[in-house]
Amino acid sequence: xxxxxxxxxxxxxxxxxxxxxxxxxxxxxxxxxxxxxxxxxxxxxxxxxxxxxxxxxxxxxxxxxxxxxxxxxxxxxxxxxxxxxxxxxxxxxxxxxxxxxxxxxxxxxxxxxxxxxxxxxxxxxxxxxxxxxxxxxxxxxxxxxxxxxxxxxxxxxxxxxxxxxxxxxxxxxxxxxxxxxxxxxxxxxxxxxxxxxxxxxxxxxxxxxxxxxxxxxxxxxxxxxxxxxxxxxxxxxxxxxxxxxxxxxxxxxxxxxxxxxxxxxxxxxxxxxxxxxxxxxxxxxxxxxxxxxxxxxxxxxx
Amino acid sequence: xxxxxxxxxxxxxxxxxxxxxxxxxxxxxxxxxxxxxxxxxxxxxxxxxxxxxxxxxxxxxxxxxxxxxxxxxxxxxxxxxxxxxxxxxxxxxxxxxxxxxxxxxxxxxxxxxxxxxxxxxxxxxxxxxxxxxxxxxxxxxxxxxxxxxxxxxxxxxxxxxxxxxxxxxxxxxxxxxxxxxxxxxxxxxxxxxxxxxxxxxxxxxxxxxxxxxxxxxxxxxxxxxxxxxxxxxxxxxxxxxxxxxxxxxxxxxxxxxxxxxxxxxxxxxxxxxxxxxxxxxxxxxxxxxxxxxxxxxxxxxx
Numbered sequence: 311x312x313x314x315x316x317x318x319x320x321x322x323x324x325x326x327x328x329x330x331x332x333x334x335x336x337x338x339x340x341x342x343x344x345x346x347x348x349x350x351x352x353x354x355x356x357x358x359x360x361x362x363x364x365x366x367x368x369x370x371x372x373x374x375x376x377x378x379x380x381x382x383x384x385x386x387x388x389x390x391x392x393x394x395x396x397x398x399x400x401x402x403x404x405x406x407x408x409x410x411x412x413x414x415x416x417x418x419x420x421x422x423x424x425x426x427x428x429x430x431x432x433x434x435x436x437x438x439x440x441x442x443x444x445x446x447x448x449x450x451x452x453x454x455x456x457x458x459x460x461x462x463x464x465x466x467x468x469x470x471x472x473x474x475x476x477x478x479x480x481x482x483x484x485x486x487x488x489x490x491x492x493x494x495x496x497x498x499x500x501x502x503x504x505x506x507x508x509x510x511x512x513x514x515x516x517x518x519x520x521x522x523x524x525x526x527x528x529x530x531x532x533x534x535x536x537x538x539x540x541x542x543x544x545x546x547x548x549x550x551x552x553x554x555x556x557x558x559x560x561x562x563x564x565x566x567x568x569x570x571x572x573x574x575x576x577x578x579x580x581x582x583x584x585x586x587x588x589x590x591x592x593x594x595x596x597x598x599x600x601x602x603x604x605x606x607x608x609x610x611x612x
Numbered sequence: 613x614x615x616x617x618x619x620x621x622x623x624x625x626x627x628x629x630x631x632x633x634x635x636x637x638x639x640x641x642x643x644x645x646x647x648x649x650x651x652x653x654x655x656x657x658x659x660x661x662x663x664x665x666x667x668x669x670x671x672x673x674x675x676x677x678x679x680x681x682x683x684x685x686x687x688x689x690x691x692x693x694x695x696x697x698x699x700x701x702x703x704x705x706x707x708x709x710x711x712x713x714x715x716x717x718x719x720x721x722x723x724x725x726x727x728x729x730x731x732x733x734x735x736x737x738x739x740x741x742x743x744x745x746x747x748x749x750x751x752x753x754x755x756x757x758x759x760x761x762x763x764x765x766x767x768x769x770x771x772x773x774x775x776x777x778x779x780x781x782x783x784x785x786x787x788x789x790x791x792x793x794x795x796x797x798x799x800x801x802x803x804x805x806x807x808x809x810x811x812x813x814x815x816x817x818x819x820x821x822x823x824x825x826x827x828x829x830x831x832x833x834x835x836x837x838x839x840x841x842x843x844x845x846x847x848x849x850x851x852x853x854x855x856x857x858x859x860x861x862x863x864x865x866x867x868x869x870x871x872x873x874x875x876x877x878x879x880x881x882x883x884x885x886x887x888x889x890x891x892x893x894x895x896x897x898x899x900x901x902x903x904x905x906x907x908x909x910x911x912x913x914x
Contacts, residue, residue, distance in 0.1 A: 490839055511830065528813065536781050
């Protein structure tokens with residue numbers, strides 16, 4: 311056991327050193343933000359840094375790891391479902407207030423494999439309306455590098471998203487290589503059912519409290535991980551409690567807030583992030599400005 | 613990334629080979645059960661075996677990794693709380709039917725660090741009434757070896773317990789070295805509270821559905837991990853759905869049921885496992901008989 315751990319550690323330290331020479335974050339512009347991230351990861355990885363077991367990083371998904379404009383991807387999935395299945399029992403449920411809940415309820419009664427199949431089918435055919443690319447290509451290249459850099463330095467990288475946990479598990483695995491067990495999201499009740507054909511988990515119509523947004527994020531981070539993160543990355547007011555929770559860690563910690571201020575390459579808006587941007591300045595959280603910190607935004611924008 | 617993974621793999625294969633020479637399960641008697649386990653793990657670990665990402669093993673806790681007689685350890689914790697805090701608001705709640713719920717409700721209003729402190733304090737002072745040892749020493753040596761053997765072969769080992777997730781997280785870490793993020797248990801609602809002194813998670817009085825027992829186990833395995841295990845280890849009827857779920861995995865899978873039949877070294881009972889013992893025979897699950905398969909039960913019984 312001990313031998314195993316030591317070899318793994320050496321191995322990663324070696325790669326980390328190599329990465330430094332070759333720049334671990336080539337799609338980030340040189341500047342304060344990039345320096346701050348690299349300095350933090352290097353300090354964490356020192357022998358007197360943060361123990362490997364405590365290197366927990368949490369990332370919001372929509373708006374942090376892919377665009378949330380003109381709508382977040384799970385909503386597009388819902389609209390696609392309603393268009394292709396006009397008799398869906400969920401159609402009557404869709405109105406402004408219940409739009410978020412509708413995205414969960416529309417699939418009530420589906421088994422786990424049926425739902426996963428439907429999500430995968432959507433992701434292979436759907437395209438982002440502006441960029442005309444599948445959502446699986448709508449990843450921020452600098453964030454891909456950041457996730458990889460953290461993993462190479464023995465961080466456990468988790469997603470913490472308000473969207474359906476089952477939806478994000480598939481998307482996050484296809485895009486950022488994050489495995490299902492490292493995804494926290496809003497979950498729906500399921501029942502375990504046994505039939506002569508076998509066993510199945512079946513989606514019900516009730517959401518598990520708390521929804522994984524706002525104060526629900528730290529509550530669920532505690533429920534799923536049982537540790538306070540040392541790093542959190544978000545982009546909106548819904549991420550504030552996750553950032554506050556992370557900054558309460560008595561160990562060194564880093565909070566990042568992605569500001570969408572790049573109308574040319576992505577979008578430019580403060581809406582839904584007004585409070586977070588103020589709190590970031592008050593609490594010394596690092597604001598990533600897409601316009602200035604991202605050398606490249608998407609892999610396809612070379 | 614690739615280099616890192618390859619080196620880690622080589623490293624573990626090497627240790628696995630060494631372990632084979634030196635016997636990975638020295639506290640197990642030679643016999644069909646031990647052979648079946650070793651054969652399974654060796655097959656899983658072959659290059660055409662089961663991909664590392666899918667090597668998920670789930671273990672029940674009470675009765676599977678430590679004795680559940682004369683009472684499960686969280687219940688002893690509750691009784692200790694009621695004895696030392698006779699004015700506890702939870703006293704009136706304790707009756708036969710509500711005993712399980714009382715073990716959660718007695719700590720309503722406590723912050724996360726306060727509760728963890730209380731559990732740790734209990735674990736350093738409480739003793740098992742028969743063996744006169746702290747619960748942290750009440751581990752089955754053969755199970756310690758099995759968990760270690762699985763980890764060396766790149767399994768992710770999870771606990772899936774009906775007891776309080778926060779209680780088991782501490783105990784499982786101290787005894788089997790299982791980290792908090794690999795523990796699934798029954799969870800209580802918490803709120804995220806901000807005060808001038810900082811942020812806190814505070815225990816509320818409502819249990820999260822489903823309780824992590826019976827059909828709740830596969831539901832929560834799906835919720836927390838998002839993968840079907842390839843190996844499950846239990847000891848009672850409450851573990852049946854977890855074993856059924858695991859045996860539904862289209863990949864190779866192994867189900868183990870620990871039978872307490874050793875009155876001399878531990879306990880001898882079928883109670884609460886009657887149905888599981890029948891289903892084990894019907895479904896080709898492997899019954900571990902403590903009396904015959906365990907060469908040694910506890911580390912202190914040399």
